[in-house]
Amino acid sequence: MDIQVWTFIIVGITFAIYIGIAIWSRAGSTKEFYVAGGGVPPLANGLATAADWMSAASFLGMAGLISFMGYDGSVFLMGWTGGYVLLALLLAPYLRKFGKFTVPDFIGDRYYSNVARTVAILAALFVSFTYVAGQMRGVGVVFARFLEVDVDTGVYIGMAIVFIYATLGGMKGITYTQVAQYCILIFAFMVPAFFISMQLTGNPLPQIGMGGKGEDGMYLLDKINQLHTDLGFKEYTASSKSMTDVLFITAALMVGTAGLPHVIVRFFTVPKVRDARKSAGWALLFIAILYTTAPAIAVFAKTNLLSTVNNKPAEELPAWVGNWQETGLLSWEDHNEDGVVQYYNDKNPEYVANVADPAGLKGNELTIDRDIMVLANPEIAGLPNWVIALVAAGGLAAALSTAAGLLLVISTSVSHDLIKKQIAPNISDKGELLWARVAAVAAVVVAGYFGINPPGFVASVVALAFGLAAASFFPAIILGIFNKRMNKEGAIAGMVGGLLITCYYIARFKLHWIGDPETSGADHWWFGISPEGFGTIGMFVNFAIALTVSRFTPAPPQQVQDMVEDIRIPKGAGAAQEH
Amino acid sequence: MNEKHKQYWKTNLRLMGILLVIWFIVSYGCGILFRDALDNIKIGGFGLGFWFAQQGSIYVFVVLIFYYVKRMNKIDHQFGVDE
Secondary structure, rough: OOHHHHHHHHHHHHHHHHHHHHHHOOOOOHHHHHHHOOOOOHHHHHHHHHHOOOOHHHHHHHHHHHHHHHHHHHHHHHHHHHHHHHHHHHHHHHHHHHHOOOHHHHHHHHOOOOHHHHHHHHHHHHHHHHHHHHHHHHHHHHHHHHHHOHHHHHHHHHHHHHHHHHHHHHHHHHHHHHHHHHHHHHHHHHHHHHHHHHHHOOOOEEEEEOOOOEOOEHHHHHHHHHHHHHOOOOOOOOOOOHHHHHHHHHHHHHHHHOOOOHHHHHHHHHHHHHHHHHHHHHHHHHHHHHHHHOOOOHHHHHHHHHHHOOEEEHHHHHHHHEEEEEHOOOEEOOOOOOEEEEOOOOHHHHHHHHHHOOOOOHHHHEEOHHHHHHHHHHHHHHHHHHHHHHHHHHHHHHHHHHHHHHHHHHHHHHHHHHHHHHHHOOOOOOOOOOOHHHHHHHHHHHHHHHHHHHOOHHHHHHHHHHHHHHHHHHHHHHHHHOOOOOOOOHHHHHHHHHHHHHHHHHHHOOOOOOOOOOHHHHHHHHHHHOOOHHHHHHHHHHHHHHHHHHHOOOOHHHHHHHHHHHHHOOHHHHHHHOO | OHHHHHHHHHHHHHHHHHHHHHHHHHHHHHHHHHHHOOOOOEEEEEEEEHHHHHHHHHHHHHHHHHHHHHHHHHHHOOOOOOO
C-alpha cells in the first residue's frame, strides 16, 4: 500500500479515537470544563502534561533544529526539561494547594487585585496565542505533505478537529485525549528512531546508538564532525554561540517552561498536593523519552542527509527528495548546471575561496526547511510506508494536543477570569460554561488565522512565548509563594516592567518593528544576549522591580498573608477545591 | 504559623536548596560552563560535556524530581501535614 492510503488509515483511526474520547467525556460543569473535575490520577496527568507540553515544535521542529545547530541545540534540550524541576519543586505543589482554576486566578487572589488579575490575563493570552500559532502551522505542514493538500487547507482541517474536542469536552475531554495522544506520538517518534539507530549503529537504543560506531568503524559523532568540516560548516559538537548567550537562552527556556499557563493549569487537575509533585515527575519522565531520543535522531538524520544527497547526480536522487520538493519545503537549484547536488556552507568565505570556487561551485544548491527533518527521516532511511504514516499521525497528535491545551487556557481566561471574576460575578455555572465555549470558538478562529499567516519558524516563535512567560508569570508566582511581604503594587509593577522590556527587546531585535534596522543586528544586542535569551533579563527586571516597589508600599492584608502560609502546608488540598 | 509548620517549611526549603544546587551543576555547570574541560573525558563517541548537555542533565532532572517526591512524602508524614 502506498503512503497516502496508510496515512488515511492511521490518521483516520487516531482522529476517531480523539473524537470518541471527547464525546465520552463531555463536560457538564465549569469545574469539569476547567480542571477535569479535579480527580485526574497522577500517572494520567503526567501523560497528559507530556502531550500538552510536547508540541509541534518538540515533535517536528526540535530534532531538525538540533541537527542544524549541533551542540547549540542543547539549549532546547536542557531548557525545556530543566524547567520541570522548577515546576515540581517551586510551583506545582503550592498552586495545587491554592486549588483554583487558572494562573490569573492565583495572581488575582494572591495580590488581592483585579488589576493584577487583568495583567495576568493579558500575559496568558499573549503567551498562548504566540504559542498556538506555531501549533496550527505544524498541523498545516503535516497535512500538506501527507494528504497532499496545501498548508492553508491543512490548517482548516486542524481547526475543525480541535474545535470539536476543545469545545465539547473542556479540560476533561482534553486530558484523556492527551493521554491517547501521548501514546501515539511517542510510539510514532520511537519506531523510526529504533529502526534508524539499528541501521546506522547496530544498536536499537538511539540514546546509546548516538555515541556508537557506524559500519565504517568510526564513531558517528566523529563522522558527522568530519562531514561538517568537509563542507565548510563548524564541527557538529562545537558551539557557535557565545557561552553567555547559551546560558541565558537555557535559563529563559527553563523559567519560561515553569511559567507557561497551559502547563501549570494541568497541576490543578489532580486530587492532592502529593499528586501534583508526583505528576510533575511522571511528566518529565515521559518527556525525557522523547527529549533524549531527539538529539540522536538529529545526528542520524543529518548524517543520512549529507551522505545520501550531497554530490549525487539529479537522476540518482532518492524518491523522497522529489516528494518534499513538491511541498516547497525542500528545494534544489542547480547553480553551476552540472546536474549534481552540491550542499555546502556558502557563508564561510575561507571555504568558498579555498575549496568551492576552485571546484567550480556557484553557491549552495540545496535548501531544506528544518521543520521537515523528522517527517522526512523515515523516508530518508527507506523505512516501510506504514512507519511514515505513523510519524504523520504522531506529528498531528503532538500539535493538536498542545493546541487544545492552549485554547483551553485562552477560553478559561476569558470566561472565568474576565467574565465571572470581573464583569458579571453573578453569572450562573451554565452561563459561564457557555461563555467558555464561545471563547474557545473565537480562539480557534484566531489561532487558525495565525496558522495561515505565521509570524516565523515554528520553533523560534515558540521560543519567544517562553521569554514572555519567564518575564511575567514566573517571578509573580514565585514571590507570591516564597515572599509573604510581596504586595500587589510590587507584583503588578514587576510584571508590567518585565513584560514591557522583553516585548521591547523582541520587537526591536527579533521582529525589527521598532528602531533602526541598521542597529538591530547581533552586534548591537545588549551584553551579547539574543532575543531568545532575553526572557532571563526580563525575569531579573521583574524580580528587581517587584522587590523594590514592595518595600516602599504597604504590606499585604492579614488574610492574604494567612493564605500564603496556608498554601505552604499540603494538608487540606482536596477541600480547597470544593468552593 | 505554628512552630511545627515553621520547622516543616524550613526542612522543605533546605531540601529544595540542595536539589536546586545539583540541578544547576549538571545543567549550567557540566553542560555549559565546564563543558570544554569535561569533553576531554570520552565515553564511547561522546565527550562528557556534550553528553551532559544533550542527554545526561535530563536523566539527572528526572531522578531529582522523583527523589523530591519521595523525600517530601516522608517529611509531610513526619510533620503530620500529609493528606
